[in-house]
Amino acid sequence: IKDRNIRVSNGVNADHPVGDGVKAMTQCVTDKSGGKIKLTAFWGGALGGDLQATQALRSGTQEMVITSTSPLVGIAPALGVFDLPFLFANEKEADAVLDGEFGKHVSDMLPNYGLVNLAYWENGFRNLTNSKVPVEKWEDLNGMKVRVMQNNIFLDTFKNMGANATPMAFGEVFAALETKAIDAQENPFVTIDTSKFYEVQNYLSVTRHAYTPFMVLFSKPIWDTYSPEEQTILSECAVVGRDAQRKASRELSEKSLAKLKEAGMKVNELSPDEQNRMREKAQVVYEKHAGSIGADVVKRIQDALAEVRKN
Amino acid sequence: MQGLIDRTFRLLEVLLVGLLVCMVVMVFGNVVLRYGFNSGITVSEELSRYFFVWLTFIGAVVTFRERAHLGVETLVGIFPRAGQLISMILSDLIILLCCVVFFWGTWKQYPINATMTAPVTGLPLSYVFGIGFFTAGGIGLITLARILRALTGRITEDEIRLFAGHGTSEIREHAE
Amino acid sequence: MTIVVFLASLLGSMAIGTPVAFALIFCGIVLMTYMGIFNTQIVAQNMIMGADTFTLLAIPFFLLAGELMNTGGLSKRIIDFAVSCVGHIRGGLGIVAVIAAVIMASLSGSAAADTAALAAVLIPMMRDAGYNVPRAAGLMASGGIIAPVIPPSIAFIIFGVAANVSIIQLFMGGIVPGLMMAIALLITWNILVRREKVAVLPRQPAAARLRATARAGWALVMPLIVLGGIRFGVFTPTEAAVVAAVYALFVGMVIYRELKPRDLYGVLLRAAKTTSVVLFLVASALVSAWLITSANIPAEIGELIQPLIDRPKLLLFVIMLLVLVVGTALDLAPTILILSPVLMPIIKQAGIDPVYFGILFVMNTCIGLITPPVGIVLNVVSGVSRVPLGQVIGGVAPFLLAQVAVLFLLVMFPELVLVPLSWLR
Numbered sequence: 001i002k003d004r005n006i007r008v009s010n011g012v013n014a015d016h017p018v019g020d021g022v023k024a025m026t027q028c029v030t031d032k033s034g035g036k037i038k039l040t041a042f043w044g045g046a047l048g049g050d051l052q053a054t055q056a057l058r059s060g061t062q063e064m065v066i067t068s069t070s071p072l073v074g075i076a077p078a079l080g081v082f083d084l085p086f087l088f089a090n091e092k093e094a095d096a097v098l099d100g101e102f103g104k105h106v107s108d109m110l111p112n113y114g115l116v117n118l119a120y121w122e123n124g125f126r127n128l129t130n131s132k133v134p135v136e137k138w139e140d141l142n143g144m145k146v147r148v149m150q151n152n153i154f155l156d157t158f159k160n161m162g163a164n165a166t167p168m169a170f171g172e173v174f175a176a177l178e179t180k181a182i183d184a185q186e187n188p189f190v191t192i193d194t195s196k197f198y199e200v201q202n203y204l205s206v207t208r209h210a211y212t213p214f215m216v217l218f219s220k221p222i223w224d225t226y227s228p229e230e231q232t233i234l235s236e237c238a239v240v241g242r243d244a245q246r247k248a249s250r251e252l253s254e255k256s257l258a259k260l261k262e263a264g265m266k267v268n269e270l271s272p273d274e275q276n277r278m279r280e281k282a283q284v285v286y287e288k289h290a291g292s293i294g295a296d297v298v299k300r301i302q303d304a305l306a307e308v309r310k311n
Numbered sequence: 312m313q314g315l316i317d318r319t320f321r322l323l324e325v326l327l328v329g330l331l332v333c334m335v336v337m338v339f340g341n342v343v344l345r346y347g348f349n350s351g352i353t354v355s356e357e358l359s360r361y362f363f364v365w366l367t368f369i370g371a372v373v374t375f376r377e378r379a380h381l382g383v384e385t386l387v388g389i390f391p392r393a394g395q396l397i398s399m400i401l402s403d404l405i406i407l408l409c410c411v412v413f414f415w416g417t418w419k420q421y422p423i424n425a426t427m428t429a430p431v432t433g434l435p436l437s438y439v440f441g442i443g444f445f446t447a448g449g450i451g452l453i454t455l456a457r458i459l460r461a462l463t464g465r466i467t468e469d470e471i472r473l474f475a476g477h478g479t480s481e482i483r484e485h486a487e
Numbered sequence: 488m489t490i491v492v493f494l495a496s497l498l499g500s501m502a503i504g505t506p507v508a509f510a511l512i513f514c515g516i517v518l519m520t521y522m523g524i525f526n527t528q529i530v531a532q533n534m535i536m537g538a539d540t541f542t543l544l545a546i547p548f549f550l551l552a553g554e555l556m557n558t559g560g561l562s563k564r565i566i567d568f569a570v571s572c573v574g575h576i577r578g579g580l581g582i583v584a585v586i587a588a589v590i591m592a593s594l595s596g597s598a599a600a601d602t603a604a605l606a607a608v609l610i611p612m613m614r615d616a617g618y619n620v621p622r623a624a625g626l627m628a629s630g631g632i633i634a635p636v637i638p639p640s641i642a643f644i645i646f647g648v649a650a651n652v653s654i655i656q657l658f659m660g661g662i663v664p665g666l667m668m669a670i671a672l673l674i675t676w677n678i679l680v681r682r683e684k685v686a687v688l689p690r691q692p693a694a695a696r697l698r699a700t701a702r703a704g705w706a707l708v709m710p711l712i713v714l715g716g717i718r719f720g721v722f723t724p725t726e727a728a729v730v731a732a733v734y735a736l737f738v739g740m741v742i743y744r745e746l747k748p749r750d751l752y753g754v755l756l757r758a759a760k761t762t763s764v765v766l767f768l769v770a771s772a773l774v775s776a777w778l779i780t781s782a783n784i785p786a787e788i789g790e791l792i793q794p795l796i797d798r799p800k801l802l803l804f805v806i807m808l809l810v811l812v813v814g815t816a817l818d819l820a821p822t823i824l825i826l827s828p829v830l831m832p833i834i835k836q837a838g839i840d841p842v843y844f845g846i847l848f849v850m851n852t853c854i855g856l857i858t859p860p861v862g863i864v865l866n867v868v869s870g871v872s873r874v875p876l877g878q879v880i881g882g883v884a885p886f887l888l889a890q891v892a893v894l895f896l897l898v899m900f901p902e903l904v905l906v907p908l909s910w911l912r
């Protein structure tokens with residue numbers, strides 16, 4: 001074990017549940033390496049956006065990034081599978097699929113792109129907020145100006161529901177919602193809370209339309225210079241971090257939801273029937289993007305889900 | 312030779328104007344589409360960004376040739392001529408180093424960008440990042456030629472005066 | 488120690504005349520070598536990725552709008568309008584200059600262009616009327632630097648991108664401080680001009696006034712489109728910028744008919760070249776910014792000034808003094824780009840509102856445009872008005888003091904920025 005300083009880039013701020021995960025992982029790495037391996041975390045995109053940081057990993061100029069899968073679709077198209085709408089129904093399904101064979105299958109593709117995935121953490125289920133009406137059925141989205149990430153699957157998901165999907169940088173979303181340049185945005189509860197979107201949005205609809213995992217990525221060129229012992233420490237500790245991160249994420253998600261209600265947001269759940277209607281309506285998106293994601297990947301995850309749901 | 316170089320730069324200027332006009336048309340067009348027809352082209356956001364990158368990095372070479380990049384000449388301005396010449400050579404060596412690193416980095420990075428596509432247009436990012444070859448190469452060659460002229464004593468007094476901050480470029484003023 | 492390496496390589500290369508953009512790349516190369524992580528891809532990647540931001544597209548569009556306005560005769564009509572309103576009162580041409588500066592500030596984002604336009608029209612008039620010309624030139628320069636504080640503002644866009652702060656909020660927050668700068672100038676001017684013997688222009692008849700207002704009306708509508716459009720969510724800042732450019736093109740070509748198709752190429756080319764100068768600088772700054780962050784320099788400084796972090800007002804005071812000093816030697820964009828990555832983590836740690844800080848920071852760097860020895864606006868006004876630089880510096884001094892006073896007033900009373908900002912929110 002050598003002295004290592006590992007720079008960990010995070011697009012989110014330190015108060016995000018990823019902070020808890022990084023803390024647990026850092027502690028674990030320090031313990032196991034006798035203080036020789038050091039993790040230095042950078043928050044709020046201080047070392048560049050997630051995509052830029054990931055490119056830095058691929059070229060070996062930076063060690064680690066913890067990023068959601070969505071921005072990386074341009075690098076590894078198969079990751080688009082996690083953007084498909086209404087994929088996982090709940091956290092249990094997500095954990096089983098990601099920590100199971102399918103998750104490993106996806107991780108195994110990444111070394112081709114110069115990346116090593118140490119573990120799946122989570123950003124959680126995404127939900128819709130808007131300033132106009134409680135969204136109870138997909139028709140309510142008709143004509144609504146929704147900010148989405150710049151990602152074709154998200155764009156199509158919302159266009160398909162009749163919304164006016166507008167890609168926009170995250171930093172401008174608050175002001176755009178405030179000035180009513182856009183009506184709606186979609187994010188996990190925690191983000192809605194920490195970004196104070198409740199100040200400028202009235203309605204929160206628990207659509208759970210997407211579950212974005214985070215990946216704990218390591219630079220392959222740098223990884224290859226590490227000893228097997230060092231690699232094992234990092235892999236094991238990423239999993240220790242994962243458990244802490246998911247726990248924190250789920251607890252905080254509950255807390256955030258309560259806080260959003262308290263702040264006066266009108267929260268509505270979708271009826272199971274409507275959930276199914278939306279899922280069916282979204283099938284077009286599956287078909288349209290199966291080609292770019294890889295038909296076998298889409299089939300594989302659907303099989304994995306069927307397996308999980310059987311038990 | 313000089314005539315050919317001048318013509319090339321005039322052509323580059325036409326290219327710059329073309330890129331800027333396209334950016335205006337794409338971004339303004341999207342505003343019109345959004346309010347006039349309640350629709351928009353997502354491609355135009357991405358493409359206008361890429362045009363912008365090309366504009367910046369092609370223009371960087373054109374403006375470098377005109378010494379329009381911002382700098383601080385207060386100190387070199389009061390140097391004697393020999394001091395100004397030495398500073399000029401040193402500073403050109405620094406610029407050359409920057410260009411070598413930029414070019415080399417673009418080269419090493421090329422495969423990584425070539426295998427990555429833009430989210431909307433699907434364009435390989437090497438189209439965008441490849442501009443580093445042009446900028447680093449262009450500025451590098453201009454600088455190299457200048458160093459050679461300086462070392463062989465063929466540099467003009469006007470060039471030295473310009474380096475020492477006498478007679479600033481109009482573009483430079485607009486940049487503030 | 489890393490700080491010393493950073494400063495020595497940056498300042499050293501700049502001192503021998505290396506353009507700031509290359510000095511920044513060079514200091515990045517030195518830093519990564521010092522840290523033992525030399526990798527050429529760090530330079531290539533950060534440069535291009537940095538420029539690839541949609542928000543930054545507002546810069547070429549606002550630059551283009553400014554160029555089109557000056558060529559298309561909008562600036563001239565704004566000054567005519569101000570003359571018809573207040574030209575006849577004592578010291579009126581100075582008041583005209585300040586009013587015109589504010590209106591032009593709400594149309595364009597660059598200080599030097601506004602100053603040049605103001606000085607070109609007003610200095611000859613003021614010379615004929617018997618004003619103290621160096622003082623008049625000083626007023627033009629200090630009026631011109633309001634341009635980046637009142638939106639639209641290229642400086643706010645650069646800061647917003649470099650520091651990850653909302654540009655819309657910066658724009659909205661800049662209005663009141665910009666107006667305060669103008670009021671400070673008017674007060675100073677009135678005190679100074681009392682002792683001057685100057686001719687006043689004849690009062691214009693109501694019809695002439697109305698005509699001047701109507702002709703300037705097309706120009707006066709533009710801030711409403713840009714600011715109103717952003718405020719009420721019709722446009723993003725980038726879209727507002729492109730709308731401003733198209734509007735200025737329309738008014739200059741169709742309404743005023745001063746912009747000829749054959750002028751258009753030159754205007755576009757100037758805007759394109761200016762864009763690349765500014766953006767190449769931004770791109771280079773992102774290389775050094777990445778390494779500054781990577782080397783944890785802000786944390787290093789944060790430890791040094793830990794006692795100040797618990798006293799935000801004092802910290803802000805010290806930072807503003809530092810920026811003033813840096814501003815004497817360095818112009819606006821480089822100052823913002825070099826200092827933002829170093830200062831922002833400290834500002835956040837001290838709990839200072841980043842929008843409030845950004846407004847003060849940009850205002851301070853604008854003041855740097857009129858502080859000797861390096862102040863591009865001083866050079867511009869000296870060139871246009873044909874007053875030697877030394878005399879311009881003398882003329883600008885009282886106004887400079889007034890604007891520094893406004894700056895520190897805002898440090899003392901953050902409410903002056905934050906309260907109006909909360910109305911606009």
Ligand code: NA
Nearest residue numbers: 592595634639
């Ligand atoms: Na302005």
Ligand code: NA
Nearest residue numbers: 814815855861
């Ligand atoms: Na200055």
